[in-house]
Amino acid sequence: MKILTADHVLPITSEPINYGAIAIDATDIVAVGPFDDIKAQFDNAEVTEFGKAAILPGFVNCHSHLEITAMRGRLDEVEHDFRAWLLRLNDLRAAMSDEEIEEAAFLGAVEGREAGVTCFGDIGRSGHAGLRAMKRAGLRGIVFQETEFSPDNRTAEDDFKKLNAKFESLRGEATNLVTVGLSPHAPYTVGSMLFEMIAQFSIINRVPITIHAAESANETELMTRGTGFFTEVYERFGVEWVSPHCTTIEYLERLGVLSARPLLAHCVDVTDRDIERIAANGARIAHCPKSNAKFGHGFAPFERFLDAGIAVGLGSDSVASNNLCDILEESRFASLVARNRPGSERFIGPGEMLRAATLGGAEALGLEDKIGSLEPGKKADLAVVSLDAAAQNPIGDIEAALVFSSSGRDTLATYVNGEPIYSRRP
Numbered sequence: 001m002k003i004l005t006a007d008h009v010l011p012i013t014s015e016p017i018n019y020g021a022i023a024i025d026a027t028d029i030v031a032v033g034p035f036d037d038i039k040a041q042f043d044n045a046e047v048t049e050f051g052k053a054a055i056l057p058g059f060v061n062c063h064s065h066l067e068i069t070a071m072r073g074r075l076d077e078v079e080h081d082f083r084a085w086l087l088r089l090n091d092l093r094a095a096m097s098d099e100e101i102e103e104a105a106f107l108g109a110v111e112g113r114e115a116g117v118t119c120f121g122d123i124g125r126s127g128h129a130g131l132r133a134m135k136r137a138g139l140r141g142i143v144f145q146e147t148e149f150s151p152d153n154r155t156a157e158d159d160f161k162k163l164n165a166k167f168e169s170l171r172g173e174a175t176n177l178v179t180v181g182l183s184p185h186a187p188y189t190v191g192s193m194l195f196e197m198i199a200q201f202s203i204i205n206r207v208p209i210t211i212h213a214a215e216s217a218n219e220t221e222l223m224t225r226g227t228g229f230f231t232e233v234y235e236r237f238g239v240e241w242v243s244p245h246c247t248t249i250e251y252l253e254r255l256g257v258l259s260a261r262p263l264l265a266h267c268v269d270v271t272d273r274d275i276e277r278i279a280a281n282g283a284r285i286a287h288c289p290k291s292n293a294k295f296g297h298g299f300a301p302f303e304r305f306l307d308a309g310i311a312v313g314l315g316s317d318s319v320a321s322n323n324l325c326d327i328l329e330e331s332r333f334a335s336l337v338a339r340n341r342p343g344s345e346r347f348i349g350p351g352e353m354l355r356a357a358t359l360g361g362a363e364a365l366g367l368e369d370k371i372g373s374l375e376p377g378k379k380a381d382l383a384v385v386s387l388d389a390a391a392q393n394p395i396g397d398i399e400a401a402l403v404f405s406s407s408g409r410d411t412l413a414t415y416v417n418g419e420p421i422y423s424r425r426p
Helices: 035-041 066-071 082-094 097-113 129-138 153-171 194-204 216-227 229-237 248-254 272-281 289-295 304-309 326-340 350-364 398-405
Strands: 002-009 017-025 028-034 046-049 053-057 059-064 117-124 140-146 178-183 212-213 263-266 284-285 310-316 384-385 412-418 419-423
Touching: 002 035, 002 384, 017 035, 028 035, 053 350, 053 398, 059 097, 059 263, 059 310, 059 326, 059 350, 066 082, 066 097, 066 117, 066 129, 097 117, 097 129, 097 412, 097 419, 117 129, 117 350, 117 384, 117 412, 129 140, 129 153, 129 178, 140 153, 153 178, 153 194, 178 194, 178 212, 212 248, 212 350, 212 398, 216 229, 216 248, 248 272, 272 304, 284 304, 284 350, 289 326, 310 326, 310 350, 326 350, 326 398, 350 398
Parallel strands: 002 046, 002 053, 059 117, 117 140, 140 178, 212 263, 263 284, 284 310
Antiparallel strands: 002 017, 017 028, 053 384, 384 412, 412 419
8 A cells, every 4th residue: 555645636527726735555546635634544654745746647648650669850841732741751661660660769758757647548560669658658549540541332241351450469468458449530531331341340349549630631622522632642543432512420320330429530621510420429529739739730629629528538639740749738738729729618627737738638538437536446657747847936826836837757756556657766
C-alpha cells in the first residue's frame, strides 16, 4: 500500500482537492481525498510527497502514429500541399528498415510518457512497431493495425485476408496493458466492401476500430463530387472507385460502419446532420486541433461534439504533422482554437479540457472503466505535474494553471498500474 500526495489532486469526476492524496494498493486506486483523511485511513502506507504539484489521471493520446516519429520536421516544407505530404511520407517510410521504425516508435512512446501520457490509441501500418514501443515504455493503450491502400472492391476479399493475418499476428503480442484493434485508414483508401467486412468483423468479435474521417477539403471533394486529387491517384493505378456523393459520415453510416461505434479521427468538415449521426450511433471522436491547423485543414466544431454527448478525446496525430506529443499543450491549443473558431457557439473552459485530455480520451478508446479519472477501483495511471515555474504562478485556479500555463514538460512523474514509468525527481 502507498500514498501519493500533492498540493492539488484532480479526480476529474469531482472537484479538485487541495492538499489531496491517493491511496494505491498494487495496481488499483483504493481511496482519494484530503491527505489527513487518507493518511488516517491507511496509517502504515508509504507516503510519497510531491509538494507544489498536481496529481491527475494520466493523459490519454487517443490518436497517434508512433511508427513515423522519425519523420518529425522532415515534411514541414510540404504541409501546405496534403497531396505532396502524403506522397513524401510514403517514400520516407518505405526507405526505413523495420528496426529503424521500431526505434523511432519507442522514442515517440518515451516522449509521451515524459509528458504525462499513460495511454495511446496508436495507428500503425507496421503495427508491431507501435505495440513493441508501448510495451517497452511501460504504457497502456490500443494499437490499431492499419489497412494498406485498398480502395478497389475487386480486391476486397484478398485485402481482408491479408489484414486479418496481420491482425492475428499483432494480437499474438498483445498484453493486459496493450491490446489491439483495426484501422480501415480512410474512406479514400478503403473500398466500400472492405469497410463492410471490417465493420462486421469488429461487431461480431468486439474489436475496436478507428478511421480517419472528414479530415480535409480533398476528402470532402472526393466524397461529395467524385473529383480532385484522389481520383487522379485512382486513374494512375487503375482503381475502380465510385463516389457516393454524400459526406464521409453519411457514407460510413450507409455502409453500417458507424454501427461498430468507431473512433473517428479529425471530423473537421462535418455537418449538423453528421454530428447527429455520430452521436446516434455511439461513435467517438479523436480531436486533433494542432495537426488540423498545421495542415490548414480547418477547425473541428469541438464544443458541438461535446454538447451532442459524443465521447471526445485529444490526439496529437503523428509528430510528422504536429511535431510534439504533448496532450497538456494540445488541451491549451484546443481550448483557444475552439473559442476563436468562426461560428463558435461558446467558450470551452479548462475543466472541460482536462476532462477531454483524460476521461474523454479513455471514453473514446472504450477504456473508461479502467482509466481516465481518480476513483476507487480504477487503475492507478497518473500524471504528476510540477507547479514550481514562475510562469505558472500565482495559482488562482488550478485547472486554468494546468491548461493555460503548463505543458507536458512540467511533468514530474508518470505512473501506470501504480508503478512509476518516468520520474525526474532525484
